[in-house]
Structure formats: C-alpha cells, structure tokens
Amino acid sequence: MTIYEAIHHLIEDIKASRPLIHHITNAVTINDCANVTLAVGASPVMADDPQDAEEMTAHAEALVINMGTLSERTVQAMLVSGKVANKKGIPVIFDPVGVGATSYRMEVAKILLHSIRFSVIRGNSSEIRALAGIESNGRGVDAGDSMEDVATIAKHLAEQHACIVAVTGQKDVITDGRQLAEITGGHPMLAQVSGTGCMTNSLIASACAVTKDHMSATITGIALMNRAGELGYARLQQNEGTGMFRVRLIDALSLMTKEALQEGGTILVR
Amino acid sequence: MTIYEAIHHLIEDIKASRPLIHHITNAVTINDCANVTLAVGASPVMADDPQDAEEMTAHAEALVINMGTLSERTVQAMLVSGKVANKKGIPVIFDPVGVGATSYRMEVAKILLHSIRFSVIRGNSSEIRALAGIESNGRGVDAGDSMEDVATIAKHLAEQHACIVAVTGQKDVITDGRQLAEITGGHPMLAQVSGTGCMTNSLIASACAVTKDHMSATITGIALMNRAGELGYARLQQNEGTGMFRVRLIDALSLMTKEALQEGGTILVR
Amino acid sequence: MTIYEAIHHLIEDIKASRPLIHHITNAVTINDCANVTLAVGASPVMADDPQDAEEMTAHAEALVINMGTLSERTVQAMLVSGKVANKKGIPVIFDPVGVGATSYRMEVAKILLHSIRFSVIRGNSSEIRALAGIESNGRGVDAGDSMEDVATIAKHLAEQHACIVAVTGQKDVITDGRQLAEITGGHPMLAQVSGTGCMTNSLIASACAVTKDHMSATITGIALMNRAGELGYARLQQNEGTGMFRVRLIDALSLMTKEALQEGGTILVR
Numbered sequence: 001m002t003i004y005e006a007i008h009h010l011i012e013d014i015k016a017s018r019p020l021i022h023h024i025t026n027a028v029t030i031n032d033c034a035n036v037t038l039a040v041g042a043s044p045v046m047a048d049d050p051q052d053a054e055e056m057t058a059h060a061e062a063l064v065i066n067m068g069t070l071s072e073r074t075v076q077a078m079l080v081s082g083k084v085a086n087k088k089g090i091p092v093i094f095d096p097v098g099v100g101a102t103s104y105r106m107e108v109a110k111i112l113l114h115s116i117r118f119s120v121i122r123g124n125s126s127e128i129r130a131l132a133g134i135e136s137n138g139r140g141v142d143a144g145d146s147m148e149d150v151a152t153i154a155k156h157l158a159e160q161h162a163c164i165v166a167v168t169g170q171k172d173v174i175t176d177g178r179q180l181a182e183i184t185g186g187h188p189m190l191a192q193v194s195g196t197g198c199m200t201n202s203l204i205a206s207a208c209a210v211t212k213d214h215m216s217a218t219i220t221g222i223a224l225m226n227r228a229g230e231l232g233y234a235r236l237q238q239n240e241g242t243g244m245f246r247v248r249l250i251d252a253l254s255l256m257t258k259e260a261l262q263e264g265g266t267i268l269v270r
Numbered sequence: 271m272t273i274y275e276a277i278h279h280l281i282e283d284i285k286a287s288r289p290l291i292h293h294i295t296n297a298v299t300i301n302d303c304a305n306v307t308l309a310v311g312a313s314p315v316m317a318d319d320p321q322d323a324e325e326m327t328a329h330a331e332a333l334v335i336n337m338g339t340l341s342e343r344t345v346q347a348m349l350v351s352g353k354v355a356n357k358k359g360i361p362v363i364f365d366p367v368g369v370g371a372t373s374y375r376m377e378v379a380k381i382l383l384h385s386i387r388f389s390v391i392r393g394n395s396s397e398i399r400a401l402a403g404i405e406s407n408g409r410g411v412d413a414g415d416s417m418e419d420v421a422t423i424a425k426h427l428a429e430q431h432a433c434i435v436a437v438t439g440q441k442d443v444i445t446d447g448r449q450l451a452e453i454t455g456g457h458p459m460l461a462q463v464s465g466t467g468c469m470t471n472s473l474i475a476s477a478c479a480v481t482k483d484h485m486s487a488t489i490t491g492i493a494l495m496n497r498a499g500e501l502g503y504a505r506l507q508q509n510e511g512t513g514m515f516r517v518r519l520i521d522a523l524s525l526m527t528k529e530a531l532q533e534g535g536t537i538l539v540r
Numbered sequence: 541m542t543i544y545e546a547i548h549h550l551i552e553d554i555k556a557s558r559p560l561i562h563h564i565t566n567a568v569t570i571n572d573c574a575n576v577t578l579a580v581g582a583s584p585v586m587a588d589d590p591q592d593a594e595e596m597t598a599h600a601e602a603l604v605i606n607m608g609t610l611s612e613r614t615v616q617a618m619l620v621s622g623k624v625a626n627k628k629g630i631p632v633i634f635d636p637v638g639v640g641a642t643s644y645r646m647e648v649a650k651i652l653l654h655s656i657r658f659s660v661i662r663g664n665s666s667e668i669r670a671l672a673g674i675e676s677n678g679r680g681v682d683a684g685d686s687m688e689d690v691a692t693i694a695k696h697l698a699e700q701h702a703c704i705v706a707v708t709g710q711k712d713v714i715t716d717g718r719q720l721a722e723i724t725g726g727h728p729m730l731a732q733v734s735g736t737g738c739m740t741n742s743l744i745a746s747a748c749a750v751t752k753d754h755m756s757a758t759i760t761g762i763a764l765m766n767r768a769g770e771l772g773y774a775r776l777q778q779n780e781g782t783g784m785f786r787v788r789l790i791d792a793l794s795l796m797t798k799e800a801l802q803e804g805g806t807i808l809v810r
Contacts, residue, residue: 028570028586030298034464039512043367044464046298049341055372071589071613075340102595192794194549194574194584235509239775242579243790250513254462299646300568303736309782314734315638320609325642343611505779520783524732 003181003267006157006216007223008258010191010207015041019061019209021202023229024048024078026097029195032250033064036199039254040224044208053077057084061209064201065112067105068097075108082116084116091119091208091217095201100130110134113161118202119159120216122166124197125150132157149181164218168197172222176215183219183266186226193246200225203253219267227264228252273451273537276486277493278528280477285311289479291333291472294318294348296338296367297453299465302520303334309524310494312476313349321487323347327354335382336472337375338367345378348534352386356482361389361478361487366472367486369393370400375396380404383431391427394467402427421450435476438467442492448487455535456496457503463516468494473523476514489537496532498522541806543721546756548764550747555581558750559601561742562616564588566608566637569735572790573604576739579794580764582746589620593617597624601749604757605652607645607696608637613778615648622656631659631748631757635741641672653701659754660744661697662706664737665690672697679732685748688782691720703759708737710763716755721732723759727773733786743793759807767804770790 001009020043023033030046037044052075057063063085067076085092094116104166109131123131132153134210151173158165159177166174172183190196204221208214232248240248252260273307290313293303300316307314311333317326327333333355335348352428364386369379372512379401393401402423419441429447435443442453461468474491478484502518511519522530541549560583563573570586577584590613597603603625605618625632634656637684639649649671656700663671672693691713698705699717706714712723743748748754772788774782792800 026586027297027567027588028574031464031571034298035512035516038462038464043369045307045338046296046370047372049374051342051374052340052372056368057373059371069586069588070592072591090436096586098596101585101599102587102592104589104591104595131779192578194571194578222324231509239771239791239795240792241791242575242789243794246575247513247787248509251509251511254511254513255509264343290626297567301571301734304568305786308732308734315641316566316609317638317642318567318609319644321612322610322642325644326638329641331649501779515784517787518779521779521781524781524783525779 001238003269004093007261009219010211011040013210014206017210018043020045021061021062021064021172021203021205021209022047022057023064024074025052025064025066025198028068029198030196032199033202035250036253037202037206039250040203040206048077050080052079055085057090057203058082058088058155058232060090061164062205063090063092064096065092065109066095066198066201066207067108068198070105070108070147072129078112079115083114087118091214092116093122093201093208094118094203095198096123096127096131098119099127099245102235106134118161118163119208120164120166120218122168122201122204125167125169128154128157128165128167131189135227151175155180164214165258166222168200168222174215174218174222179269181219181267181269183222183265183267186212186228187229189233189242189245190229191209192242194227215252222259223264223267224239224253227261230264273489274532274537277490278533280481280487280490281310283480284476287480289476290315290329290331291332291475291479292317292327292351293334293472294323294344294351295334295336295468298338299468302465303472303501306518306523307346307476309474309520310476312479318347320346320350323356324350324425328358330360332475332483333360333362334475335362336365336367336468336471337378337463338468340375340378346470348382352382356387362386363390363471363475363478363485364388364403365468366397367395376382378406386470388431389478390432390434390436390488392438392471395437395439398424398427398435398437403424411523418472425450428473430523431476434484435444435469436488436492440471444485444488449485449491450540451537451540453496453535453537455500457499459503459512460499462512466495493531493534493537494523494526497531500527501530522525541800543550543759543809544802545674546754547760549706549762550751551580552755553750556628556745557750558583559746560585560599561604561749562587562597562603562621563601563604564593564614564621565604565738568608569738571580572735573742575790576793577742577746579790580743580746582749588614588617588631590616590620594620597621597630598628598629601640602745603630603632604745605649606633606635606637606741607639608738610645610648618652619655622652622663623694624674626657628670631754632656633660633662633748634658634744635738636667639667647672657735658703660706660758662708662744663708665707668694668705669706679713691715697719704754706758708740708762714755714758714762719755719809721759721809723762723766723805723807725770727769729773729782729785730769730805733781736765763801763807764793764796764806770794770804771800774799784801
C-alpha cells in the first residue's frame with residue numbers, strides 16, 4: 001500500500017465512523033478546531049474542566065491537548081483526561097504551544113510529558129527544540145540548535161517518548177524515532193491565519209482515532225492541511241485576502257477528494 | 271393572525287427595539303452567537319463571572335444559558351443570573367448541551383432546572399431525553415426512549431416545567447405542553463458546522479425578548495435558522511463547502527425578508 | 541510629514557519588524573483579534589493567566605488589555621502584565637468594554653487605571669464618559685454628559701492620565717490632551733459585526749509597537765479599520781450580508797495599500 005492509499009483509507013474511515021475527538025485547547029482557535037473536525041467528518045467535543053473532562057475523554061476516540069492558553073483549571077483537566085485516555089488506549093495528541101516562551105509553559109509541558117503517554121507531539125521547530133531541551137538540560141530554550149538539525153532532535157524526542165513527533169513549518173518532518181517522513185507543499189498564507197497548527201492537531205487526531213498506525217495518521221493530518229492551503233489559496237478571487245483564505249481552507253478540507261489530495265506537494269518516507 | 275404573520279411581527283420588533291441578549295455560553299461558539307444576534311438586529315452581551323453576570327442580566331431583555339463548556343465559576347454565574355432574570359421577568363433560554371454525556375453535566379442540569387424557571391429549553395433529541403430522564407429516574411440516559419417518542423417526552427417536560435420545549439434535528443418539534451408545532455426544512459449541512467444549535471438559542475432569545483408568546487418566539491428562532499440554512503446552501507458557489515456555508519448562513523440571517531422566509535419549509539401547529 | 545505619510549511608514553514598519561502583540565482579551569472576539577493582528581503583519585499572542593502573562597508580556601512589543609469578559613483570574617493577569625509592561629516601556633492599550641454596565645466592571649476599571657499607565661485608552665462614547673465619571677465623581681455613569689461634549693471629556697481624561705484617548709463611533713475623536721484628531725469614514729455595517737472595536741485595539745497596538753508617537757499610531761489603527769470597513773462593504777456581492785462583510789473586512793486589512801487607504805474618509809488633526 002502506498003502512503004496515498006493509506007491516507008485515502010484513513011479519510012474514508014473517518015467519514016464512515018465519525019469518531020468523537022475531545023479537545024482541551026486554547027480559547028483563540030477553539031472554534032476553528034471544531035469546524036475542521038466536522039469538515040473531515042469527525043465529531044468534535046470540548047470540555048476543559050477537571051469535573052467534566054475525564055468522563056468526556058472516556059467517550060472519545062481521540063484526545064487533543066493544546067497549551068495555547070493555560071490555567072490551573074485546564075491543566076488539571078489535561079492531566080485527568082490524559083490519564084484516562086492512556087488507561088483506555090485512546091490516542092493523545094499534544095501541541096506544546098509557545099513552550100519556550102514562559103517558565104510556566106515549560107513547567108506545564110514537563111508535568112504533562114511525565115504524566116501522560118502521548119501518541120503524537122506536534123509543534124513548530126522552536127517548540128520541538130524547547131521540548132527536547134527540557135529533557136536534555138532543563139532549560140528548554142533552543143538547546144543545542146547550533147549543533148543538530150531539527151530532524152535529529154525530533155527523532156531523539158520520538159524515541160525517548162515512544163511516540164510520533166511532527167515538526168511543521170515550511171517543510172514538515174514526521175518521525176517515529178526510526179522512519180522519517182518529509183512533506184512539502186502547503187502555502188505561506190497558512191502562517192498568516194491564526195490556528196492552522198491547532199487545526200492540524202484536530203486532523204491528526206481524527207486520523208489517529210481510526211488507526212493504530214499513528215505515523216500514517218500524522219502524515220494524513222499534515223498532508224490534508226497542506227493541500228487545503230494550496231487549494232484555498234488557488235481559489236482566492238480578486239480582492240480576497242487572509243479572511244477569505246481561512247474560509248476557503250475549511251471549504252477545501254470539507255470537499256477534499258482523493259484526486260485533489262494527490263495533486264499536492266510530495267510525501268517522502270525514508 | 272397566521273404563524274407567518276406572527277413571525278414577521280417578531281422579526282420587525284427585534285429590529286425596532288434592539289433588545290439586549292445576555293449569553294452565558296460556551297467558548298466554542300460564543301463569537302457565532304454574538305454575530306447571529308447582531309444579524310437579526312438584537313444586541314449581544316457576554317459576561318460569565320458571578321461578580322459581573324447578575325447585574326448584566328438585570329439590564330438585559332433575555333438570557334441564554336448554554337452548558338457547552340462548564341466550570342464552577344460559570345455555573346455560579348448561571349445561577350445568579352437565572353435568579354435575577356426570574357425575579358425581573360426576563361425570559362431565560364436553556365440549552366443543556368451534552369447533558370447525557372457526563373455526570374457533571376447531569377448534576378449541573380439538575381441544579382439549574384431546580385433553581386431557575388426557564389422560558390424555553392432547546393436541545394437535540396438525546397439531550398431532551400436525558401433531561402427528561404433526570405426527572406423521571408435520576409439516571410438521565412435516554413430513559414424510556416424505547417416506549418415513547420420524543421414529542422411525548424417533550425410535552426411531558428414542558429408541562430412539568432411550565433415552559434416551551436424545543437427538540438431540534440432533522441425535524442423540529444416545539445411544544446408548550448399542550449400545543450405541538452412541527453417545522454420541516456433546514457439543510458443537512460447545518461449539522462456540519464459547529465454551533466448552529468447555539469446560534470438558534472440566540473435567535474429564540476432575541477424573539478422572546480420582544481413578546482410574551484414564547485411558543486411563537488421559539489418557532490421564529492428555529493424557522494429563521496432553518497430557512498437561513500436552506501438559503502445559505504442554495505447560495506454556495508463552485509468549490510465552496512462548510513466554511514463558506516457558515517458565512518452564507520449568517521449572511522442569510524442578516525438579509526432575511528418576509529418573502530424569503532415564507533418560501534421555506536412548512537410550519538405545522540396543532 | 542503629512543499624517544498619511546506617517547501612517548504609511550507605520551504600516552511598513554509593522555510588516556518589517558513583525559512585533560509581538562500580547563492580548564489579554566475577551567473570549568468573544570479573541571480569534572478576530574489574532575487574525576487582524578496577522579493581517580497587518582504583526583504577531584499575536586494570547587496568555588491570560590497570572591502565572592503565564594507577566595513573562596509573555598516581557599517578550600512583547602505591545603500589550604492589549606480588554607475588559608470584555610472578566611474574571612478574577614484574568615484581572616490578576618492584567619495587573620501583572622500591565623506592571624511589567626510599564627517597567628519595560630512596552631505600550632499598553634486599554635479597552636474598558638462595558639465599563640458603565642456593572643459595578644464590577646467599574647471597580648476593575650478603577651483598579652486598572654490606578655495601577656497601570658496606559659499609552660492609549662479606546663472606547664465608545666458611553667464607555668469614555670463612564671471612565672471619566674469614575675475619576676470625577678466615582679459614579680461612572682455618563683457623568684456630566686449634559687454639559688460637555690465627548691471631545692472635551694476625552695481631552696480631560698487624556699490629560700489626567702497622560703495618554704492618548706480615542707472615542708470611536710460614527711465619528712472618531714483622538715486626543716493626547718492638547719491636539720485633537722477627527723476621523724470620518726468607516727461604514728455603519730462595522731457596528732453589525734461583533735468585535736470591530738476589539739480588532740481596532742489590535743491595530744492600534746501593532747502601530748504603537750513600532751513608534752513612540754502613540755497619537756499617530758492610534759490614528760493609524762482607526763483609519764485602517766475605517767477604510768477596511770468601506771472597502772469590505774464596497775466589495776460585497778449579491779446576497780452577501782454581515783457574515784461576508786466580516787470576512788471581507790479582514791481581507792481588506794490584509795491587502796491594504798497606500799493608495800487604497802488614502803482614498804478613504806478624511807483625517808483632520810488640529
């Protein structure tokens with residue numbers, strides 16, 4: 001089976017089984033996360049209180065934990081939900097938003113990493129470097145970035161936590177610690193809309209909900225977002241900018257076909 | 271006066287008096303609720319802290335309480351706001367989002383139902399069944415659904431709480447415990463966008479703010495959303511999906527005319 | 541240098557330096573604030589917990605404090621962030637949303653005004669009157685509005701707090717206590733979309749981040765929003781209403797040119 005065949009199967013399985021994706025996520029992009037989850041045929045639910053979250057996770061087929069806006073209350077919800085997910089074998093996707101930026105975020109990331117087994121960790125280059133830094137020297141700020149490239153850091157982090165690590169940006173790198181996938185494509189305008197990273201988490205989670213092959217699921221989520229970015233941009237009309245791009249991005253996700261996806265950027269697994 | 275005449279009067283009265291609609295609602299769809307409230311000519315305000323909410327409700331012409339994302343803080347705000355609304359005769363619309371899903375939501379729904387007199391309770395079929403179950407056997411999970419259809423359950427709940435109960439879905443049922451209205455129409459794509467139920471609450475509340483006939487007000491809110499769904503879908507152009515549908519839905523609400531509304535699905539009151 | 545030349549320089553400087561704009565803002569329009577910040581080329585970040593906010597502000601080039609939805613937790617975050625911003629010379633933009641509406645909002649506004657030196661205070665006419673009232677008589681409700689026009693009140697408030705005060709509405713007034721700028725233009729539909737005031741804060745903050753001339757920066761932010769409103773409306777097509785207006789507003793911001801801006805309403809500084 002080629003990677004494209006794997007992706008098509010996952011996309012069809014999401015639509016067929018409509019998995020419930022529990023998000024404990026930030027206030028900024030929570031609506032976009034709900035709408036992209038629906039766009040690919042899964043079912044979003046949000047509950048971020050410790051009293052509510054644990055039981056909600058138990059009903060879900062995947063859990064997204066996103067550090068975009070934190071408080072003690074939501075961190076507690078992340079911990080109880082993460083633990084019940086681990087107990088029940090529900091995949092957990094972790095987005096360490098802004099982890100290098102404040103000591104509180106570093107501290108929370110550390111606690112989460114040590115309390116929860118994640119299936120997938122997805123971040124941008126500086127977030128993944130900061131996460132790796134927590135482990136290597138406790139400082140977390142771009143530790144060792146002069147010496148090693150981000151793929152090496154991602155591989156090491158993936159090995160250490162026995163999970164998939166995805167670094168998204170101009171080029172995307174996905175690794176399970178052994179294999180390395182590189183995805184090209186997407187569009188620079190994806191960086192001019194808030195939350196395209198967060199939305200990618202929802203896509204990855206929707207795919208993880210229907211397979212145990214989380215490497216393929218992560219590739220699927222990222223490839224979907226990249227291709228939707230290309231199509232969303234291509235479909236912009238005169239005088240349409242970033243506002244309409246965001247709308248056409250969700251449109252492209254909801255209308256994605258096998259053929260349209262395959263015409264996008266390359267996926268290289270080695 | 272036909273039901274359509276009643277609806278037209280309510281829509282005109284909203285635009286003429288611009289009622290203030292206080293929402294204590296979830297973080298996911300709060301922006302959409304604000305924008306649809308504005309789209310029909312009412313004025314939204316959101317305040318979800320106990321220190322702030324009570325006084326805000328006292329200024330409002332209607333209050334929406336939505337359980338989509340709960341915390342102790344916002345539940346306290348719901349309680350103080352609901353009580354002041356009852357004292358001042360301000361209609362309160364209740365959306366028991368996900369009430370069957372967790373014991374915390376069941377507990378909160380129970381407390382709210384016993385502390386606040388609601389004017390309208392709106393939910394989907396499983397939420398209304400779960401609410402009815404709280405009353406009948408304390409379990410809340412689809413109690414008795416093998417025996418009774420949802421209209422019967424809704425009627426019973428409406429009688430018990432002396433309020434309007436609306437069950438929205440493929441077909442919508444609205445009852446005050448005696449009369450039963452059925453609305454057809456709408457579009458399946460309404461289920462592929464997050465928050466169309468929450469937005470319907472805002473429309474119902476806007477109508478309840480300008481009449482004491484909450485049965486007609488509830489019909490108005492639901493008929494508006496259904497027709498906007500039909501028009502929003504009809505106006506989609508090539509390569510437009512769920513992202514644009516959501517935009518065109520709000521467009522249709524903001525541009526709705528008497529004639530456009532009347533060409534939609536049927537409203538049957540018996 | 542004419543005011544238009546000053547504005548063009550600021551817009552170019554934002555794009556060149558991509559300043560980080562920290563928002564502690566309401567849950568309703570937080571996503572729109574992030575997206576307009578990106579639309580003009582700046583970089584948004586949101587962190588509203590006292591444990592997280594102080595350090596985040598220290599990295600930022602401007603801070604927005606918006607009272608739209610308050611809680612004890614976020615008020616604490618506003619205080620610690622405001623103080624660190626003052627210490628480091630980071631400009632702070634204050635939006636006293638709904639300050640006249642509840643005693644809690646009055647109390648919080650009072651504490652913020654006495655604890656933080658603001659660079660810019662922006663509100664609508666009744667909010668600025670209410671703020672002025674706190675100072676003059678502690679009541680805060682449209683104090684003295686029968687005697688003085690809003691420009692006089694704004695000038696007095698600006699003098700008292702040694703900051704820029706902007707009153708936005710059908711006509712916009714900006715003052716540093718001595719000079720007075722009046723901006724015409726914009727479009728009435730700006731009032732039919734939630735959060736255009738909040739989004740204006742983000743634009744003002746983005747400009748304040750790249751200049752010490754906060755009078756020009758405030759004029760820039762407001763002129764941008766006004767012109768985007770005009771263009772957004774002009775670009776509406778058949779059957780497009782407030783939903784699409786909001787999208788085309790952000791489009792217009794992201795595509796704004798020197799020429800397009802200058803063709804808008806007048807800016808009069810005296």
